[in-house]
Amino acid sequence: MLFHLSTDSPVPIYEQIVGQITFAVAAGDLEPGTLIPSVRDLAQQLVVHPNTVARAVQILESNGLVTPRRGRGMEVTAEAPQRALRQRREIIQTRLRQAFREAFASHLSLDEIRQLALEELELARLPLPERDTTQVRRATPRETP
Amino acid sequence: MDPVINIRELTKRFRGRAVVDHLNLVIPRGSIYALLGDNGAGKTTTIRMLTGLLRPDAGAAFILGRHCWNGAVPLRRQLGYVPERPRFYDWMTVGELGWFTAGFHASGFITRYRELINHFKVEEHVALQHLSKGQYAKVGLALALAPDPEVLILDEPTSGLDLLVRREFLSSMVGLASEGRTIVISSHQIAELERVASHAAFLSQGKLLLSGTLEEIRSRLLRVRLRFDGTPPETNGIAEKMLEQEVSGRQWSVTLLDPNRNALANLHYHSGISDYEESTLTLEEVYCALLAGKGGTP
Helix, strand or coil, X not given: CCCCCCCCCCCCHHHHHHHHHHHHHHCCCXXXXXXXXXXHHHHHHHCCCHHHHHHHHHHHHHCCCEEEECCCEXXXXXXXXXXXXXXXXHHHHHHHHHHHXXXXXXXXXXXXXXXXXXXXXXXXXXXXXXXXXXXHHHHCCCCXX | CCEXXXXXXXXXXXXXXXXXXXXXXXXXXXXXXXXXXXXXXCHHHHHHXXXXXXXXXXXEEEECCEECCCCHHHHHHHEEEECCCCCCCCCCEHHXXXXXXXXXXXXXXXXXXXXXXXXXXXXXXXXXXXXXXXXXHHHHHHHHHCCCCCEEEEECCCCCCCHHHHHHHHHHHHHHHHCCCEEEEEECCHHHHCCCCCEEEEEECCEEEEEEEHHHHHHHEEEEEEEECCCCCCCCCCEEEEEEEEXXXXXXXXXXXXXXXXXXXXXXXXXXXXXXXXXXXXXXXXXXXXXXXXCCCC
16 A cells, blocks of 8 residues: 655644554455554555554454464454444544634634535545646646647 | 653753753654754764763763663664764675675675665675665664664655655664664654654754654644735634744735644634635644744644
8 A cells, every 4th residue: 555644744643644544444445354564564565664653463363454463473353344434434524623723713604614615525526647737727728728 | 652862951051052952852762753954953873972972071871771872782782773974894795795795784684785785686796886866874783783683763764765766765764663663863854754754853953842752743833815905814822832824915924833623713713814724734734834934832
């Protein structure tokens, strides 16, 4: 699976790893029984300290998404998809709540916030390539005679 | 915790000026310990005392229980060191340099050196003078790693390297740390160590400003922004130390070391206070704030 980690984010790196593995399980990209790479391999792949990865794996284990399998590292549990779906909802809910709280703290009106949320929702729904081409078209209106 | 490096009151003076000033650090096994600071902060001088190249004027450093100055010779067998600007005999080929250096080391050196050179994709028959900067640095790292050292000390290892080479380099450091090796890296490029380091020490003009695990450091510093009506808020007692304070119109921002949670809660709900917001800092921001506040409790 592919990871996208950012050190600029206020979300700590271990939480980013937990989130992304949870989303991958929820989306069916990581099926029950799949072995996840060892702490060492994952750390080298992501270029983060092994302690950080170990902490993420520990959380995933206590969330019931992965379980140690003797001599073979960690594997995705049978109950993982169901749990991941619930956890994904919680993670997204928390992020949205934070964003909305920030919006209120900045004194935007309720209507403005609602408007923004709807716009962003529509934008996020569009498939990526389509978004790109509309942006390119908008940016260079004079190129086509 | 299993301390591999123990630095006690380490001090070095050049012409009466303390370049490293009563430094205390404990570096546990398996850590990637970042020594961070501007040029002249004392990073290289500290490293030269750790590697037994420079005699401390006061205090001492111990690696794996050995005194870094008195035990410098036996210690060299357990220590890998890459200086800031490694210089080898440039007329030798990469292979010849390994063969030459193997003479100073136990058997097994040359086999591991060849493996590392291969792994780093450097060609053995090329003369060192014809290598790129990145390849030259990899040869330095291969020489340091070939004796299979417990402890690796790197002085600005990534300066002058391309982004991809730097990433590859940091990734191999992560691999070593997961084998339980202890790595000390000095750098003034703070951001790139943010991901890989487990610990950091911030130095300025020879003095330790702050040290700990990255999480400890992040949890000890806090930035608070708010908007006030009337007079700016009272700052007495809101933290062990206030590092930065900015007032612009009715906006107010402070950076705090070891904030007092109760005092902040009072501040948050005080009349006339709005838009209260707390945020954590990146390592770079931590460094700037520490320099602005000059110190704190290390």
